[in-house]
Amino acid sequence: MADLLLAERVRKEFGGLIAVNDVDFIIPERSIVSLIGPNGAGKTTFFNMLTGVYTPTSGRIVFRGVDVTGKPPHAVTELGVGRTFQNIRLFQHMTALENVLVGMHARLKGGIFRSIIGTPGLRREERQASERARDLLRFCGLRGRTDALARNLAYGDQRRLEVARALATEPVLVLLDEPTAGMNPQETAEFTGFVGRLREDRGLTILMIEHDMKVVMGISDRVTVLDYGEKIAEGAPDVVQRDERVVEAYLGRAATA
């Protein structure tokens, strides 16, 4: 499998704090990769560098053969990286449908003059876009919620809408930041199946930050562990699970005499 994303010695410093310390990282095409680590390990910072929110202090990020280091977020999204947020960041006063339509921004053409005049071509584009948006909402289990304001959706539905909106950007790689946070075990199990379907049905590659070990061990092809900004382990789930340094990072050092 070819590598979809390649990060070389990526580093991020905030003042004197090294949030991510020279991490090498690859995501093979059509794989599900999990990024785990204790709180404050630099997982979200790393995510934010991949999506262009932060520019790395040093290092290089290559996505589908294009150097995306320091590119603005919208440009990275346009190249095919979709993402969700750890603390749900929907457009609160927009409907579920509108949220998804915003996700399609880069894939639609409608310019200023055509929008004001309302040309037939533009109307067709808008109609097709909202058709596709409805399909996506249905795919993510939000049937019947199309016209609800995002802020009025139940918590689980808000999480689903975040995924639908990320899919609307027509990504190749989807980054999920703690997608099962706040879900009950049944919802989590359902979601795990859903992530699997994203790869099987839609051919997507997935990178997720996840704390639920059942989810991580259940569906990941590879797991990368960060601790204090450094990569301490990487590999197949069962290998990582037994890694001494990982156990140490999570549980502390065993009291050896």
Add this chain to the structure above:
Amino acid sequence: MSTEPEPEPERRSRVDDVTRRLRRQSLTGWPLATAIALLAVLYPTYIMSLQELETVGKYFPSLGDSVIVVVFTMMAVGLNVVVGYAGLLDLGYVAFYAAGAYTAAWFASQQFEQVTFHFGAVGIQPDVTGIHLSIWLILIIAGVFTTLVGILIGFPTLRLRGDYLAIVTLGFGEIIPQFVRNADNLHGFDLTHGTFGISPIDAPGFGETLSDSLGLPASYQASFDRDRLFYWTALFLLGVTVFACVRLRDSRLGRAWIAIREDETAAAAMGVPLMRTKTWAYAIGAFFGGVAGAFYASVKSGAFPADFFFNVSIFLLCMVILGGIGSVWGVILGGVILGWLNVAGLATIGTDLGIEDVPKYQFGIYGVIIVAVMLLRPTGLIPERRHQRELEEAVSDLPLYDAEHDASLGRGGEDRIRRG
């Protein structure tokens, strides 16, 4: 996350019902808007009988005053694109008003005596010095010119967020009026005629040919119906502005603006280019400000630096806030109310109360109005649709699995649930 193996008919949910009710409302909304527009267009025909009414008659503004109200409303609707849609607090909108007014002054007066160039101008002798273009053409030039000014100002400033942006726009709102006040000697070149301003400025008109063939007025200035013509033209410009702003609001660009207003970081992550999208909001706001400024300069037959103080920016912002930030119809209402108070209302009320000084305290009065609105109706007189919905729509808190469950129940099932 469930999959739907086959498309089923959309289940009627509470949310869908709310949507349907709102659609009905917007259907009744259009006839209402048309009726109000019609009343506004016909205002010159019944204004006389209104003004003859006892006690209330004097509160109806003259046509001349109405033109000013309409022009300011048009600027408020333009400002609403920047402040309401995109959520960018612009405290320097007066800069665009000034840029538009001076564009009209440059291209339709005797300011540049060195040249004599006429193109489509009406009501002036062909040997009059200066540049004299058709006002219709100038409105377009002014729009394009202020759009460019907007892009130039926007590009460095729109990187800033929130309060910082407001402060910098405030600065630009001061720089441009100061510039026109002092640009009467740029290395010996008189660009703006300093504090005296530029006057007279040509009036619009359609020229003899169109007048003879289509019956359009040859020149507004020479016409007996001068006020009516200016009034209808102003209404037409407002109509175009409203149409364009409503269409833009519901477009791809409009969605991107609102997304930026809601959450800038999330919008960028969804592929919305922040700088470009914000600059467009700024530029489109500037366009309408410029056109309104150019038209108003032609109505007043002059561009004077004293008209472009900071208080105009605040006045326009008050219209937007009073009416409802982001709501086009609200902003029109806010514009009409404050515009009327400004040109005639306060003076008339003052006379009624026997207090001559009422207009002197106008900004104090607007301040009280804004405070009252913020306390009693924070989303404005006619709130933006989405804020209205927030209040009407109940929070959908159906448990995830029930939703699935009652979808599989038929109509009878739903009835059973309701009875139970």
